[in-house]
Amino acid sequence: MGKQQKLNILGLMSGTSGDGIDGALVKFESGVPPALLWHESMIFPKKIQDRIKHLMVRCNAQQLAQASTFISELYSQAVEVFRKKHSDLIDLLAAHGQTLAHVPSPAIWEDKTVFGSLQALNPGYLAERTGLSVASDFRSRDMAAGGQGAPLVPFGDLCFFGSIPGDSVILNIGGIANITVIRHGKEPFVEAAFDTGPGNMLIDQLAYEASNGRKAYDSDGAIAFSGKTNGDLLESLLQDPYFAQLPPKSTGREQFGVQRLKEIRDDWKNKISTANLMSTLLDLTVDSIVLALKSFVLPFGDVARLVISGGGALNKELIRRLNFRIPAKCEVEFSDAYGIPTLAREAMGFAALGNALILGIPANIPVATGARKKVLLGSLTPGSNLKDLLLNSILTFEPTP
Amino acid sequence: MGKQQKLNILGLMSGTSGDGIDGALVKFESGVPPALLWHESMIFPKKIQDRIKHLMVRCNAQQLAQASTFISELYSQAVEVFRKKHSDLIDLLAAHGQTLAHVPSPAIWEDKTVFGSLQALNPGYLAERTGLSVASDFRSRDMAAGGQGAPLVPFGDLCFFGSIPGDSVILNIGGIANITVIRHGKEPFVEAAFDTGPGNMLIDQLAYEASNGRKAYDSDGAIAFSGKTNGDLLESLLQDPYFAQLPPKSTGREQFGVQRLKEIRDDWKNKISTANLMSTLLDLTVDSIVLALKSFVLPFGDVARLVISGGGALNKELIRRLNFRIPAKCEVEFSDAYGIPTLAREAMGFAALGNALILGIPANIPVATGARKKVLLGSLTPGSNLKDLLLNSILTFEPTP
Numbered sequence: 099m100g101k102q103q104k105l106n107i108l109g110l111m112s113g114t115s116g117d118g119i120d121g122a123l124v125k126f127e128s129g130v131p132p133a134l135l136w137h138e139s140m141i142f143p144k145k146i147q148d149r150i151k152h153l154m155v156r157c158n159a160q161q162l163a164q165a166s167t168f169i170s171e172l173y174s175q176a177v178e179v180f181r182k183k184h185s186d187l188i189d190l191l192a193a194h195g196q197t198l199a200h201v202p203s204p205a206i207w208e209d210k211t212v213f214g215s216l217q218a219l220n221p222g223y224l225a226e227r228t229g230l231s232v233a234s235d236f237r238s239r240d241m242a243a244g245g246q247g248a249p250l251v252p253f254g255d256l257c258f259f260g261s262i263p264g265d266s267v268i269l270n271i272g273g274i275a276n277i278t279v280i281r282h283g284k285e286p287f288v289e290a291a292f293d294t295g296p297g298n299m300l301i302d303q304l305a306y307e308a309s310n311g312r313k314a315y316d317s318d319g320a321i322a323f324s325g326k327t328n329g330d331l332l333e334s335l336l337q338d339p340y341f342a343q344l345p346p347k348s349t350g351r352e353q354f355g356v357q358r359l360k361e362i363r364d365d366w367k368n369k370i371s372t373a374n375l376m377s378t379l380l381d382l383t384v385d386s387i388v389l390a391l392k393s394f395v396l397p398f399g400d401v402a403r404l405v406i407s408g409g410g411a412l413n414k415e416l417i418r419r420l421n422f423r424i425p426a427k428c429e430v431e432f433s434d435a436y437g438i439p440t441l442a443r444e445a446m447g448f449a450a451l452g453n454a455l456i457l458g459i460p461a462n463i464p465v466a467t468g469a470r471k472k473v474l475l476g477s478l479t480p481g482s483n484l485k486d487l488l489l490n491s492i493l494t495f496e497p498t499p
Numbered sequence: 500m501g502k503q504q505k506l507n508i509l510g511l512m513s514g515t516s517g518d519g520i521d522g523a524l525v526k527f528e529s530g531v532p533p534a535l536l537w538h539e540s541m542i543f544p545k546k547i548q549d550r551i552k553h554l555m556v557r558c559n560a561q562q563l564a565q566a567s568t569f570i571s572e573l574y575s576q577a578v579e580v581f582r583k584k585h586s587d588l589i590d591l592l593a594a595h596g597q598t599l600a601h602v603p604s605p606a607i608w609e610d611k612t613v614f615g616s617l618q619a620l621n622p623g624y625l626a627e628r629t630g631l632s633v634a635s636d637f638r639s640r641d642m643a644a645g646g647q648g649a650p651l652v653p654f655g656d657l658c659f660f661g662s663i664p665g666d667s668v669i670l671n672i673g674g675i676a677n678i679t680v681i682r683h684g685k686e687p688f689v690e691a692a693f694d695t696g697p698g699n700m701l702i703d704q705l706a707y708e709a710s711n712g713r714k715a716y717d718s719d720g721a722i723a724f725s726g727k728t729n730g731d732l733l734e735s736l737l738q739d740p741y742f743a744q745l746p747p748k749s750t751g752r753e754q755f756g757v758q759r760l761k762e763i764r765d766d767w768k769n770k771i772s773t774a775n776l777m778s779t780l781l782d783l784t785v786d787s788i789v790l791a792l793k794s795f796v797l798p799f800g801d802v803a804r805l806v807i808s809g810g811g812a813l814n815k816e817l818i819r820r821l822n823f824r825i826p827a828k829c830e831v832e833f834s835d836a837y838g839i840p841t842l843a844r845e846a847m848g849f850a851a852l853g854n855a856l857i858l859g860i861p862a863n864i865p866v867a868t869g870a871r872k873k874v875l876l877g878s879l880t881p882g883s884n885l886k887d888l889l890l891n892s893i894l895t896f897e898p899t900p
Contacts, residue, residue: 146609159555159600162563163615164608167642171611199560207565208547210572214564221878222640235880239623241568458881477622479636479878480859 104128105456106135106187107233108180109449110173111194114351115273116150118142119176122445123186126453131261136184137442140176153218154198162198162218169196169218174227189483192233192452192476194250195219202246202348213241215248221479231481233452239476240462245469248348252278252291253454253461254447258438260286264402267395268433270443271410273299274349275387278466279395290394291466292345295338295386296354298410300379303359308372319415322380325373331366335382336389345394346468383410384419391424400427407433407440451475505529506857507536507588508634509581510850511574512595515752516674517551519543520577523846524587527854532662537585538843541577554619555599563599563619570597570619575628590884593634593853593877595651596620603647603749614642616649622880632882634853640877641863646870649749653679653692654855654862655848659839661687665803668796669834671844672811674700675750676788679867680796691795692867693746696739696787697755699811701780704760709773720816723781726774732767736783737790746795747869784811785820792825801828808834808841852876 104127112119122137142150153165173193181188195217204211221234237247255268255278268278275297279289298315305316316322340349366375395401404424410416411432421430433440454461460472505528513520523538543551554566574594582589596618605612622635638648656669656679669679676698680690699716706717717723741750767776796802805825811817812833822831834841855862861873 143609149609154560157560159558159563159617160602160615162560163600163602163617164606164613166617167615167639168608168611168613170639170643171613199564201561201564205565207569208544208550210569212565212569212572214561214568216560216564216567220636220639220642222636222638222876223643226640226643226874232878234878235621235623237623238568238571238621239627239880241621242571242624242627455881473627474881475623477633477635477878477880479640480856480875 105189105453107190107192107449107452108177108188109192109445109447109452110176111445111448112169112196113272113444114197114200116142116154116196117147119173120441120445121176121180122442122449123184123188124446124449124453132257132450132453134437134439134442134446135186137439137445138180138183139441140179142172146172150196150198165198166218166220167223170220170223170227173219173224177228177230188230190233190452190456191224191228191230192448192455193219193221193224194236194448195234200248200350202248213247215241221477225479225481229482231483232479233455233476234479235477236448236451236461236475239473240467240469243462243469243471243473245462245464245467246346246348247467249276249291249466250451250462250475251444251447252288252463252466254443254450255291256280256286256288256463257450258443258446259405259436262403262436265399267391267401267404269387269404269406271297271383271406271408271416273297273302273351274354275383275408275410277387277390277395279401281399288463288465289398290345291463292390292394293348294390295341295349296379296383297408298383298413299351299354300359301376301383303356304372304376304379307359315409316376316413319380319413319418321373322376323415325371325375325377327377327381328370328374331362331370331375331378332381332385335362335378336385341386341389342393346466380413380416381419384416384423387420388423396425400425403429403431405431405433405436407438407443409441411440506590506854508591508593508850508853509578509589510593510846510848510853511577512846512849513570513597514673514845515598515601517543517555517597518548520574521842521846522577522581523843523850524585524589525847525850525854533658533851533854535838535840535843535847536587538840538846539581539584540842541580543573547573551597551599566599567619567621568624571621571624571628574620574625578629578631589631591634591853591857592625592629592631593849593856594620594622594625595637595849596635601649601751603649614648616642622878626880626882630883632884633880634856634877635880636878637849637852637862637876640874641868641870644863644870644872644874646863646865646868647747647749648868650677650692650867651852651863651876652845652848653689653864653867655844655851656692657681657687657689657864658851659844659847660806660837663804663837666800668792668802668805670788670805670807670809672698672784672807672809672817674698674703674752675755676784676809676811678788678791678796680802682800689864689866690799691746692864693791693795694749695791696742696750697780697784698809699784699814700752700755701760702777702784704757705773705777705780708760716810717777717814720781720814720819722774722777724778724816726772726776726778728778728782729771729775732763732771732776733779733782733786736763736779737786742787742790743794747867781814781817781820785817785824788821789824797826801826804830804832806832806834806837808839808844810842812841
């Protein structure tokens with residue numbers, strides 16, 4: 099493992115929702131815990147969001163070639179916007195790119211096993227536009243080692259939450275909810291990391307549909323609070339085989355998205371009010387999280403705390419129910435309490451991946467991705483600041499055996 | 500400019516024809532001209548060729564994600580096959596990837612100028628499978644500097660032919676013919692590099708069609724030799740505005756491919772024999788090369804030699820006519836005479852690009868690509884041999900201002 103020098107790394111990511119770019123500048127320094135200097139988001143105008151969503155569904159090789167420079171241009175613009183607001187020196191960009199496709203299961207093409215995860219970005223383009231060195235392509239090496247190339251965020255969780263005493267579960271409630279389980283042996287380590295099931299995806303979509311598009315989410319969980327959960331429906335939803343499936347596992351929009359809500363609403367038309375359905379779906383999120391803890395985490399040992407991040411942390415009713423249902427010994431806390439703003443966690447995670455590349459530390463977590471072994475993640479594209487970066491860091495690099 | 504240490508770099512490329520992977524291992528050493536150690540080709544089975552061609556025409560984001568690991572797997576296999584035949588140590592792979600799309604003209608997407616050149620390859624995947632460090636993504640930074648990201652081979656030409664005394668034109672006759680003009684100032688430099696027009700594309704296609712698919716090309720130019728050029732047709736073909744267009748410029752399959760031949764044959768049905776048409780099309784290749792020399796090269800000074808590489812070098816009748824028509828002062832030679840086997844030139848060019856990345860030398864040629872300035876090309880993905888590679892090379896890196 100290489101020695102840490104002082105490096106300011108800007109993690110950059112844009113999620114599968116395609117709605118904007120999050121940036122978080124993290125200072126990594128020898129002997130000091132990594133520190134968030136700032137975080138920012140650049141929301142895309144509606145037209146750009148639409149174009150990105152369209153590319154995910156329908157595009158050819160030419161358009162995809164163009165999409166890479168398009169996304170690179172958007173990332174460059176985000177860096178420019180962020181730099182105007184903050185004067186801190188940036189040593190390195192660690193950029194995820196825009197996921198346009200992710201096919202977790204391998205396929206066979208002409209006797210070759212193929213995986214598929216496409217993060218549109220041309221690192222050379224971003225390096226030229228910003229003048230900064232770029233770390234990128236974090237997924238593909240894990241896939242070459244038999245993994246799914248995802249999730250990548252557990253390494254950052256270990257980096258930012260690993261020093262908290264006692265075992266912790268880091269819960270992110272985005273569209274999908276996922277957890278990272280951090281235990282302490284000789285050193286802190288990730289015991290498991292996987293998607294628990296739906297996060298906000300179904301409840302946001304219901305809020306949107308029920309308000310005819312005026313609401314993007316159920317603010318504070320007020321609608322759910324006003325409703326009463328339908329036990330039969332909840333029971334049937336919890337029968338989804340995903341919840342019983344052993345980790346590592348991941349799920350997505352295909353399984354718990356618009357289409358699923360449509361099926362539920364079609365089945366229960368006139369038999370359930372919006373408030374009761376909202377309450378039921380909120381319980382589905384809460385119960386599937388609790389189920390994951392009870393099935394796949396607590397059997398291996400108690401945990402001292404559940405640390406919540408993601409947009410779902412703002413849903414008061416969700417947090418209230420979660421608090422009520424998890425074991426009393428486990429504290430429910432928010433990531434902000436540990437210096438990790440709820441909305442900065444993922445971008446910070448990419449900063450941690452960039453730092454790992456520079457130090458030569460393998461950053462995939464095999465129990466999370468399913469890879470056969472730990473491998474170094476990412477490519478480095480030299481910007482005009484490369485010499486300093488190398489002198490500061492790669493000189494101390496020691497490769498993995 | 501950094502100092503050259505000893506590095507063996509394996510250039511790897513697969514052309515737009517999608518028929519296989521060429522590899523050339525080049526030794527770069529301080530104070531010694533770069534030397535080709537070996538070159539090899541791995542031809543894809545027909546099914547794989549078909550799949551690659553299909554991807555160029557029709558695919559979506561998911562398939563493209565999978566295509567990247569598919570191509571990476573093919574590149575890994577090629578490296579394995581080549582290594583079994585040759586025991587030389589490889590320090591670095593310099594891999595172009597498989598071009599699936601190249602859109603030379605910029606487009607506008609939501610007020611952003613987008614370029615498009617897609618070379619399918621996951622460098623992390625290749626690094627993991629081979630254990631070797633990988634240089635890749637050579638085009639995108641030139642595009643960010645306003646260039647077309649192509650041609651890339653002139654840098655290699657300068658590297659391998661620049662030390663020959665006197666000004667030279669390096670001519671490659673592939674499907675399309677292109678030239679690199681090397682002059683000598685204080686140091687050798689590339690004065691221009693562009694596509695002159697059709698190379699073998701039209702004559703190969705005619706040989707294929709006239710033989711009902713039994714012949715892939717006109718062997719030794721025998722059919723053309725037996726025919727007589729139709730002056731009217733040749734004259735009309737030479738009116739194509741491409742030939743008068745000022746460089747930098749590039750052309751391709753769209754302009755001088757199957758469709759163009761079909762148009763010509765439809766227009767001249769029953770009015771011209773196959774042999775006469777072959778002779779005429781061969782003259783089109785020869786005359787467009789000579790025209791390019793006379794219009795865009797010789798006005799800036801004589802050249803001592805024309806150095807020919809590419810499959811067209813094997814067409815005796817083509818070479819005979821070319822010899823006949825270029826100025827007497829200009830020697831016609833083959834690249835083999837300079838230690839550059841005709842079929843290794845492009846892969847060697849990528850080895851040269853890999854070396855340039857390691858040394859921190861900008862390798863785009865603005866007069867060729869149209870870029871506003873010289874920029875460093877490529878990304879580096881560390882393999883398990885990274886430490887040695889860095890100690891051998893990047894330590895001496897000095898960034899461009």
